[in-house]
Amino acid sequence: MYASFKSIGAYVPSKSLTNKDLEKIVDTSDEWIKQRTGIENRYIAASDEFTSDMGYRAAELAIARSGVERDEIDAIICATITPDYFCMPSTACVIADKLGIKNATAFDISAACSGFVYALNIAKAFIESGLKQNILIIGAEKLSAIVDYTDRTTCILFGDGAGAAVIGTTEEKEASVIDIHTSSDGAFQDFLITPGGGVKHPCSQDVIDQHLNYLKMKGNETFKLAVNTLTKDVTRILAKNNLTSEDIDYFIPHQANFRIIDAVGRKLKFSPEKIVLTVAKYGNTSAASIPMAINDWYESGKLKRGDLMLLDTFGGGLTWGSALVCFNQKD
Numbered sequence: 001m002y003a004s005f006k007s008i009g010a011y012v013p014s015k016s017l018t019n020k021d022l023e024k025i026v027d028t029s030d031e032w033i034k035q036r037t038g039i040e041n042r043y044i045a046a047s048d049e050f051t052s053d054m055g056y057r058a059a060e061l062a063i064a065r066s067g068v069e070r071d072e073i074d075a076i077i078c079a080t081i082t083p084d085y086f087c088m089p090s091t092a093c094v095i096a097d098k099l100g101i102k103n104a105t106a107f108d109i110s111a112a113c114s115g116f117v118y119a120l121n122i123a124k125a126f127i128e129s130g131l132k133q134n135i136l137i138i139g140a141e142k143l144s145a146i147v148d149y150t151d152r153t154t155c156i157l158f159g160d161g162a163g164a165a166v167i168g169t170t171e172e173k174e175a176s177v178i179d180i181h182t183s184s185d186g187a188f189q190d191f192l193i194t195p196g197g198g199v200k201h202p203c204s205q206d207v208i209d210q211h212l213n214y215l216k217m218k219g220n221e222t223f224k225l226a227v228n229t230l231t232k233d234v235t236r237i238l239a240k241n242n243l244t245s246e247d248i249d250y251f252i253p254h255q256a257n258f259r260i261i262d263a264v265g266r267k268l269k270f271s272p273e274k275i276v277l278t279v280a281k282y283g284n285t286s287a288a289s290i291p292m293a294i295n296d297w298y299e300s301g302k303l304k305r306g307d308l309m310l311l312d313t314f315g316g317g318l319t320w321g322s323a324l325v326c327f328n329q330k331d
């Protein structure tokens, strides 16, 4: 049995935050943001809307499209760096409760923007070892809760949202989650970091006054490393599977910055119509970015059953990874 990407779903909060809105908050401009990032808009969750609420809405849609009954789901993996609770319960358990799913293995993983690809890798391993049959994987983030809206170098980048997929079984290798590669290098741990609020620097007045509970990023250094690492990673997974960029129907990279995607796409010779782009609409939604992009392409009628997707991601940790996946959702 192979792992099969059986369905996709996503949820986008209703409140948008445009570049023009951000011009009123920090010293920036619509023109600078568009030119340097390609971002025009992002969506922000309501104050009483949490990561589990968004993950639940995306999961409901993915389950409905999968043909799998809720009581057949035997594992739930939620990738997030913005869990509802600091330590416990996991967001996956909260989502399981909202879905009415009992007895499934449920846990969160933290791999920042690479979280969805990491979760997909775990699901593939669970299924192909015979341990589980139907796994719900979710990437959900309320990044607006950890973004410092006084820091123009980060607050223009991030948005909220969620995406989910049901991973089941197939006997056909070509219809499966064909290959995944995930990596990390903790030597770059300070490139993307929320320094305060964990056990090293517990929440205190000092942490709050210094804004250490917010996300910090070495943007320029991260940018350069992202382009090189993503290019190498994709080259490797294509070569390992005797494929070229021409064999891929859709290249679906993490949506951090249009310039990163464009540079990687050019180096790898992907024709522009094969490159999935949602960064202008949603900004960077970390673990939710890839499943939200897959869902967009599916709902716009472009992504069809049998299409070969190449997922590619990079994020805090640092972590990165790529995956060759056949989209196997029935119409």
Ligand code: UT7
Residues within 6 Å of the ligand: 027, 028, 029, 032, 033, 036, 037, 113, 152, 153, 156, 192, 218, 219, 220, 221, 222, 223, 226, 256, 257, 260, 284, 286, 314, 315, 316
């Ligand atoms: O998802 C996880 C992975 N994350 C990423 O991959 C993000 C990677 N990094 C990036 O996307 C880009 O580095 C940024 C968009 C964050 C920044 O773009 P950049 O072209 O690397 O700009 P920079 O940091 O080199 O800054 C250039 C200038 C600076 O001014 P000076 O020193 O040249 O006078 C900044 O102060 O732009 C200034 N600047 C801004 N100006 C207007 C920085 N942020 C802003 C802003 N509005 N929001």
